Each structure stands twice: as structure tokens, then as C-alpha cells.
Amino acid sequence: MSLAFIKLEKSYSAPSGKSFKVLGPIDLTVKNGEFVCLLGPTGCGKTTLLRIISGLEQADSGKINRGAGRLGYVFQQGALFPWMNIESNVMFPLKATGMAGSLCRLKAEEILDLVGLYEFRKSFPHELSGGMQQRTALARGLVTGPDLLLLDEPFASLDTRTGINLQEMLRNLCRKLSTTVIFVTHNIEEAVYLSDRIVVMGHRPGRIVRDESLSLEWPRNRLSSTFTEVLLSFRQTFEELVDLSISS
Amino acid sequence: MNGEVIHNDGRIRVSGRLTLGDLKDVTASLEGISAGNHVLDFSDCTSIDTCIAARIWSITEAKTANGALLEFQGMNQDIKALFDRFRAIDERPQIPVQKHTLLYNFEDIGDKVLATWDTVFGLVTFTGKAFKALFSGKVRGSVVAYYMEQSGVMAIPIVITLNWLMGVVLGYQAGYQMSQFGGELFMPALLAYSICWEIAPMMTAVLVAGRSGSAFAAEIGTMKVRQEVDALEVMGFNISGYLVTPKMLALFLVMPLLITAANFAGMAGGLTAGGIFLKMPAVVYIDALKEALIPFDLYWGIIKGFFFSVIISVTGSYMGIRVRGGPAAVGKATTSAVVVSIFLVIMVDALLSLLFIHIRPGLSL
Numbered sequence: 127m128s129l130a131f132i133k134l135e136k137s138y139s140a141p142s143g144k145s146f147k148v149l150g151p152i153d154l155t156v157k158n159g160e161f162v163c164l165l166g167p168t169g170c171g172k173t174t175l176l177r178i179i180s181g182l183e184q185a186d187s188g189k190i191n192r193g194a195g196r197l198g199y200v201f202q203q204g205a206l207f208p209w210m211n212i213e214s215n216v217m218f219p220l221k222a223t224g225m226a227g228s229l230c231r232l233k234a235e236e237i238l239d240l241v242g243l244y245e246f247r248k249s250f251p252h253e254l255s256g257g258m259q260q261r262t263a264l265a266r267g268l269v270t271g272p273d274l275l276l277l278d279e280p281f282a283s284l285d286t287r288t289g290i291n292l293q294e295m296l297r298n299l300c301r302k303l304s305t306t307v308i309f310v311t312h313n314i315e316e317a318v319y320l321s322d323r324i325v326v327m328g329h330r331p332g333r334i335v336r337d338e339s340l341s342l343e344w345p346r347n348r349l350s351s352t353f354t355e356v357l358l359s360f361r362q363t364f365e366e367l368v369d370l371s372i373s374s
Numbered sequence: 375m376n377g378e379v380i381h382n383d384g385r386i387r388v389s390g391r392l393t394l395g396d397l398k399d400v401t402a403s404l405e406g407i408s409a410g411n412h413v414l415d416f417s418d419c420t421s422i423d424t425c426i427a428a429r430i431w432s433i434t435e436a437k438t439a440n441g442a443l444l445e446f447q448g449m450n451q452d453i454k455a456l457f458d459r460f461r462a463i464d465e466r467p468q469i470p471v472q473k474h475t476l477l478y479n480f481e482d483i484g485d486k487v488l489a490t491w492d493t494v495f496g497l498v499t500f501t502g503k504a505f506k507a508l509f510s511g512k513v514r515g516s517v518v519a520y521y522m523e524q525s526g527v528m529a530i531p532i533v534i535t536l537n538w539l540m541g542v543v544l545g546y547q548a549g550y551q552m553s554q555f556g557g558e559l560f561m562p563a564l565l566a567y568s569i570c571w572e573i574a575p576m577m578t579a580v581l582v583a584g585r586s587g588s589a590f591a592a593e594i595g596t597m598k599v600r601q602e603v604d605a606l607e608v609m610g611f612n613i614s615g616y617l618v619t620p621k622m623l624a625l626f627l628v629m630p631l632l633i634t635a636a637n638f639a640g641m642a643g644g645l646t647a648g649g650i651f652l653k654m655p656a657v658v659y660i661d662a663l664k665e666a667l668i669p670f671d672l673y674w675g676i677i678k679g680f681f682f683s684v685i686i687s688v689t690g691s692y693m694g695i696r697v698r699g700g701p702a703a704v705g706k707a708t709t710s711a712v713v714v715s716i717f718l719v720i721m722v723d724a725l726l727s728l729l730f731i732h733i734r735p736g737l738s739l
Contacts, residue, residue, distance in 0.1 A: 180608050205602050
């Protein structure tokens with residue numbers, strides 16, 4: 127699914143009644159099948175942009191052109207339903223589409239097998255580790271075969287090793303399913319490892335300060351000099367932004 | 375203790391390396407300064423703890439305000455830099471404190487009116503969405519049954535106990551007053567009217583608002599904080615249909631039953647009070663009730679129950695869905711759910727009571 131934002135803007139009202147602009151104007155086009163990382167410091171409006179794309183929030187002005195198709199969303203804390211077991215959680219978005227129960231189960235089992243959780247399908251979320259819960263959330267996001275997958279810092283609360291494993295799994299699954307992905311993160315290494323293109327966002331209001339397609343080959347080696355070079359380049363941009371936000 | 379403070383005829387010599395252990399001595403020496411000119415000599419002081427420096431600075435400021443003049447001398451570069459930072463903080467422009475002027479008070483009232491209007495408008499819109507979802511969506515029977523159990527079956531003991539107690543209290547008080555002029559026989563009628571027309575529906579509504587309204591707000595609020603509501607919305611579920619209508623339907627079904635149970639419990643309380651305090655035989659009490667009450671009196675509680683169930687379920691759910699931020703907001707939402715529900719229940723009850731006078735057979739003003 128392709129996506130285009132034209133002069134997108136969003137403001138919030140503070141408790142004092144004052145309005146402050148959190149986003150925009152944002153102009154961005156995402157091609158079909160592209161894996162785009164929105165990289166930026168905390169509070170720069172990445173999540174707000176993601177919520178606007180998903181329809182959870184409305185922009186104040188501007189336009190979003192979103193092609194027709196299914197949408198998947200993976201939240202930072204998973205947002206799994208605690209009263210359902212893993213299988214039911216993964217089947218749930220399929221039920222919303224009106225799919226027959228047996229087919230839902232079959233699809234859920236298939237995707238749970240892909241993320242390595244088939245054996246845990248009858249467990250409840252609280253019985254699983256953080257990494258397994260995030261894998262379940264990923265499975266739930268992907269089970270409908272979404273044309274657009276939105277991920278909001280899904281691996282932020284995980285340890286480095288688990289995070290790396292899940293990054294590899296996500297990248298492979300998305301390449302396999304040719305899904306358009308918008309991945310929000312403040313982890314530069316994660317962004318450089320995963321994405322075809324990195325969009326760096328700056329602070330107050332959130333805006334695009336750097337937009338670059340990566341020419342790194344697949345599979346990517348985190349220890350290679352080219353990877354490190356790209357990483358350092360984005361780190362420099364990122365640190366400049368953080369310094370700017372602290373001084374302001 | 376490494377440093378030393380010697381107070382000598384208007385000259386205070388600070389020497390050595392002042393650390394936190396010197397705090398007591400430094401404070402005692404400086405607190406003893408009287409009005410007039412003094413010199414704080416740091417020539418022999420090699421270093422100073424930030425905490426000691428802050429104390430010296432604050433005492434100096436207090437003494438200056440009381441008419442003393444303290445001059446800092448002989449500071450090395452580090453100590454000077456430290457005191458310069460304190461000075462810079464003091465010299466920062468003070469943020470003017472907003473005075474509560476008349477205009478401010480008017481603005482405050484205006485803000486509160488707007489916020490209340492916002493809540494009322496939101497609640498009305500939310501109620502509309504809930505009804506639309508109720509009539510257009512598929513009802514999940516198992517979920518409705520779950521909430522019927524939680525809000526209805528589990529509430530029976532408390533509803534019956536409290537309404538029975540209310541019946542006892544009302545029966546005793548009414549009986550006592552009426553016995554003053556030999557009118558004990560009117561107690562059952564007075565009690566039955568009070569219980570069926572007002573007390574039982576109102577007490578039940580208050581109890582259900584406290585038990586279930588707060589639970590609905592907490593449940594949906596927690597889901598909101600954990601982004602489960604967002605997840606449902608992204609998946610394409612209608613939030614009103616999925617989260618609100620089962621609760622509304624469940625309360626709609628159990629509330630009239632609870633009020634009916636409350637009616638009988640209240641009248642049983644009156645029977646107890648009549649028996650114990652007025653020595654009234656049960657048959658007399660029941661005969662008096664039969665004579666006073668008509669079926670409409672019992673139906674009235676059921677009618678009120680329908681209104682109250684909608685108010686409590688929708689308000690609880692609305693307060694939950696409005697939650698923004700963290701767990702603290704859930705606590706606030708539950709409080710608001712109970713307060714607003716009870717307020718609206720009393721308001722609607724008052725309106726219905728006005729109507730009641732005109733529609734109850736055999737009642738005229």
C-alpha cells in the first residue's frame with residue numbers, strides 16, 4: 127500500500143488552554159512495499175504521526191492519501207488482551223473481518239508457527255516473557271496479511287539480544303509478505319538494520335529533518351564498516367537534534 | 375571534619391577544606407552574626423562542599439535582609455565560581471505569580487462551565503453512539519450474561535441488606551412520629567410509598583453506581599491506558615458496540631429486578647420495625663400495604679430502573695473511555711463515574727417524580 131502525506135499538521139491543547147503544535151507540516155510519500163523507519167528523539171511526534179495514519183487521531187490540516195487495504199498495528203506494550211489466550215489474541219483481528227472460526231484458527235496457527243509460538247498458543251499473555259508477548263503482538267499485526275503495517279517502538283522494552291532476534295524475524299516476515307511498513311523507533315541501530323529508508327524527525331513541532339534511502343545490501347552485517355558508517359552518520363544527526371531540544 | 379570557621383570581631387575566617395561534616399559548625403558560626411558589617415574571609419579555604427556553600431549563601435541572604443552586610447573576600451577561582459552560580463540563580467527574573475483578580479475568577483468560572491459543557495456534550499454523543507450500536511450490532515450474549523452476574527447477581531446481598539435496613543429505620547421513625555397522635559396504622563402506607571416511589575430505586579441506583587459504574591470506568595480506563603482500546607479500534611471494532619452495549623444491556627435487564635427486590639426488602643424492614651417497636655401484627659401490616667399499594671407503584675420502580683441503568687452504564691463507560699495518560703487517570707475516572715452517575719440519577723429521579731404525580735392513578739395534588 128502506498129501512502130502520501132501532504133502538509134499534515136496537528137496541535138494539542140495544553141491544560142492551560144494554550145494550543146501547541148506537535149506536528150507539521152509533514153510532506154512524505156511511502157512507496158508500496160517500502161520499509162520506512164521514523165527515527166527521532168522522544169516527544170517529536172512519531173507516535174502521533176502513526177496514530178494519524180491509523181485513523182486513531184485526526185490531523186488538524188493537510189491530507190493523507192492512503193490506498194485501500196488492510197492495516198496492522200503493533201503497539202509498544204503489545205496491547206494483548208489479557209483475558210484471551212495467545213491463539214485467541216492472534217485470531218481476534220481475523221474475526222473482525224468476518225472470517226469463519228476454523229479458518230481463523232488455521233491462519234493463527236500458521237502465523238504462530240512462523241513466530242515460533244505454536245507450542246504456547248494456549249498460554250495467556252501474563253504467562254509469557256516480554257519477548258514472547260511482543261512476538262504475539264507481531265503475529266497479531268501480521269495475521270490479516272496487512273497491506274500496511276505500523277509498528278510503534280515494538281522492541282523498546284526488550285533486552286538487546288531478544289530485540290535483535292525479533293528485528294531479524296520482522297524483517298524476514300515483511301520481505302516475505304511484501305508488506306509496506308512504517309516503523310517508529312528512537313534506536314538508530316534498529317532503524318539502520320531494518321529499513322529501506324530512514325526518515326529522521328525533529329522536535330517542536332515534529333518535522334522531517336532528514337529523509338534518506340539506504341543502499342545497504344541484504345543480509346546486513348552490523349559489524350561491517352558500511353553499516354557503521356551509516357549508523358554514525360545518523361547518530362550525528364540524532365545527537366544534533368537532541369542537543370537542540372535540550373538547549374531549547 | 376577538615377575545615378574551620380573562626381569568628382573574630384566582625385571577621386569570619388573560613389579555612390581548610392569544608393565538607394559536609396562542617397555543616398553544623400558553619401551554621402552555628404554564621405547564625406550568630408548580628409547586624410552591621412562583616413567580612414567572610416576565604417583566603418585559607420582550599421575547597422568547599424556545594425551543600426556548605428548553599429547554606430552559607432542562604433544564611434548570608436537572610437542576614438542581609440535583617441540589616442547585616444557580609445562581604446566575601448579571598449575566594450579562589452573554584453569557590454568564586456560556585457557562589458557566582460548561586461548569584462546567577464538569584465538574579466534570574468522571577469516568574470510573576472498570577473494574582474487571583476476578579477477577571478481571573480471569571481475566567482476560572484468560564485473554564486469550568488466550558489469543561490462541564492464539554493462533558494455533557496460528550497456524554498450525550500456517547501449515549502447516542504451506544505444506542506446506535508445497540509440497535510445495529512450483534513449482541514454478544516455471553517458477555518451480557520457476565521455483566522448481569524457481576525452487576526446484578528453479585529449485588530443482590532448488599533441491595534437487599536441496605537434496603538431492609540432503610541425499611542427498619544423508616545418504619546421505626548414513621549411509627550414513632552405517628553404513634554404520638556395514634557396513627558400507627560398509617561405507618562405501612564407511608565413506608566410503602568417512600569420505599570417504592572423513592573428509596574428503593576434511589577438506594578439501588580446509588581449502590582449500582584458505586585459497584586458497577588466505577589467498575590465499568592476502571593475496566594475501560596485500564597484498557598485505554600494499556601492501548602487495548604486503540605488495538606480494538608485499529609482492528610475495526612466499534613468501541614461502543616464492543617465495550618459499552620453489553621454493559622448497558624446487562625444493567626438494563628438487572629436493574630429493574632434489583633429494584634423490585636429492594637422494594638420487598640424495604641417493606642420487610644418496615645414489617646420488622648412495626649413488629650418490634652409498634653407491636654404491630656404482621657397480618658395487620660400486610661393488609662395495610664395491600665390497601666395502600668397498587669401495581670403501578672411497583673412498576674414505577676422498574677421504569678426508573680430502566681432510566682438509571684442507562685445513566686450508570688453509559689456514564690461509567692464514558693468516564694473510562696475519556697482516560698488519558700497513566701493509571702492515576704483511571705482512579706480519577708472511577709471517582710468521576712460515581713459522582714456524575716449519582717448526580718444524574720438524582721436529577722432524572724426528580725424529573726420523573728414530577729411526572730409521577732400526574733400519571734399515578736388515584737393521586738392528585
